[in-house]
Amino acid sequence: MSSIVDGLDLSPFGDDYWNGCEAQGRFPEEFWRHVSERRVPGLILSRESGGLGMGLRELCEAVMGIVSSGAGIGVYPLISNNLAGKVIESFGKDRHREFLRGLAEGRYLCGLAVTEEQAGSDPSGIGARARRSGSGYVIEGRKFLVANLIRATHYLVLCRTSEPEGGRWWKGLTLFLLDKSSPGVEFAVRPSLSMGHLPVGELVLKGCTVGEEDVIGEPGAGWVALSRALVADRIAYGAVGAGIAELALSRAIRWASSRRAFGRPIGANQGVQLPLAAISAKLSALKAYVLQVAERFDRGESVEVDAMAAKYLGAEVAMESVSTAMRVFAGHGFLKGTTVERLVREVWVLMAGPVTQEIALAYIAHRGLGLPSTL
Ligand SMILES: Cc1cc2nc3c(=O)[nH]c(=O)nc-3n(C[C@H](O)[C@H](O)[C@H](O)COP(=O)(O)OP(=O)(O)OC[C@H]3O[C@@H](n4cnc5c(N)ncnc54)[C@H](O)[C@@H]3O)c2cc1C
Structure with a gap:
């Protein structure tokens, strides 16, 4: 999907790498070094700050690609550096220039x-x-x-x-x-x-x-300084949701094609293939929406309600995709060391952060629909 991700060569960082980091509680140093050499932690920072001078749309494309390549929630430090860097670039002081460069180069997190x-x-x-x-x-x-x-x-x-x-x-x-x-x-x-x-x-x-x-x-x-980055964070979470949904879907399709029961691949049964097709359709819409909202953010439009919707939809589609994948893997999905087992636990991060699903909906109800505020 993304030329940024195409140029990254993420092949050394597949499922085994990420499952291993998570199981051992080990920061993904090799991945961090790899992306830092290419200044992806500063993708949306200006070139003067040592970044790549790109927009949130490109960051969301990169996030979707990295998450779906196997990283799952392991992409989090990349989002963190980009958004913190943007806050400091906009509201920091001259003395923070070296710090921004360090963020873009991954020396700081x-x-x-x-x-x-x-x-x-x-x-x-x-x-x-x-x-x-x-x-x-x-x-x-x-x-x-x-x-x-x-x-x-x-x-x-x-x-x-x-x-x-x-x-x-x-x-x-x-x-x-x-x-x-x-x-x-x-x-x-x-x-x-x-x-x-x-x-x-x-x-x-x-x-x-x-x-x-x-x-x-x-x-x-301080809340004023943070507010635009918080909007960007919600859109980026929509991208994480899309990436997790895609990762779970691709692993489920692979398993449905190779696992056999009753003399045929389990994916030959409509009971297995139709839920996967439904996820695929929802995922296409989610990706297009997240990228469109990110693009409008980059143009300086007010996208607060859509950012909440992107965050909400990302988490819902990710949850549905991971749950469907778990059904397809059945007993095999219970085993530690499998990607779907990790995703079943990681997807709950999207339900709580950066705001809960209920808070996202309450915000949309008030700011988008004009109903009384409960926040
Ligand atoms: C893995 C993870 C990483 C995180 N990382 C960070 C981080 O780096 N930095 C940071 O600052 N925070 C971080 N957070 C915190 C995150 O932002 C909070 O968990 C989130 O804002 C929800 O707060 P809470 O967990 O206290 O839930 P609570 O506010 O206690 O809410 C509990 C429940 O009540 C519901 N609720 C509350 N008010 C309403 C209402 N008005 N209408 C309807 N329902 C309502 C909520 O939706 C939720 O279901 C992280 C959280 C997680 C899980």
Whole structure:
């Protein structure tokens, strides 16, 4: 599908590679080096920032191709660096130029730390506080379900620096670029359903000092600095959903063609082939939609509702495809070391992140359909 992916040669990184990384809880270093040499972690960053100067559409094409080649959710650090880089490129300072180059070249890995134990779908409950101290800030708080905990070098951390104004919860939240090796930063991995190779857990900030120069955007306006990247993230998640759906479908077709029962391939039965054909039809529509929304995003259009729809549809089609593949593999799909077994666990990431399916629908109901807001 994508000339970017065609030029990447992903052949060393097939199912065995990704199943192995996930099973061993090992960051995919070889893959990361491979894509970093080609500056794919900076695909949407400008050439002045060391990136490839492409758009979200090209990033989504690359994501679909990489995910469906076997990576599954293993593509996550690539999305992370691209989107964090875009925020810093738009709202950072001159001193961040070297950092941007490092992101594009994969020397740095920057994650996003917004969620807290008491503030998931509802970020108005963010309790991490940054108070002014000398020429900088001191942060106290705990971020929760933060991904790439071991390998990430930096995080964009959202903290409250002043009380919300006029009932607007997002006012008074400030975004900081935090070096994970700074004094006062600790982290604790939490064993989880999947993503053991990109582990999630808590980022604990105890008296952690950040200079004023690492405030991204204006103090108190961190949500504004993040907002466009959050829209892009939802579209990119739609692309991940399409990639996972395609990966599950292709493995199911292969198995349906080779596995025999009652003297014929199981795929000769309509009970097996029709659900696969239905996924194929839905997947074609999903891909076209995600790429169209990404293209409109690149043109600067307001695509907030469509971005939520892309995220929602991506997760639904991925879930249906993985569940169908699991039926086709039946007992063989239960075995550790098979791609479908990994995908059954990975697909749940799309249901929760970056927003849940219910939050996506509630947003569409209000902003798209004009019904009362529940958010
Ligand atoms: C694998 C993984 C990686 C993640 N990585 C990161 C990361 O790197 N950085 C980061 O900041 N966060 C990350 N997250 C967190 C993610 O963004 C949150 O899990 C998500 O926003 C949902 O929050 P929650 O889990 O607290 O669910 P809750 O907010 O507790 O919601 C629980 C349930 O209530 C429903 N619900 C809540 N309000 C409403 C409503 N108004 N209408 C209908 N239903 C409602 C939800 O849909 C959900 O079903 C990650 C999560 C996962 C699972």
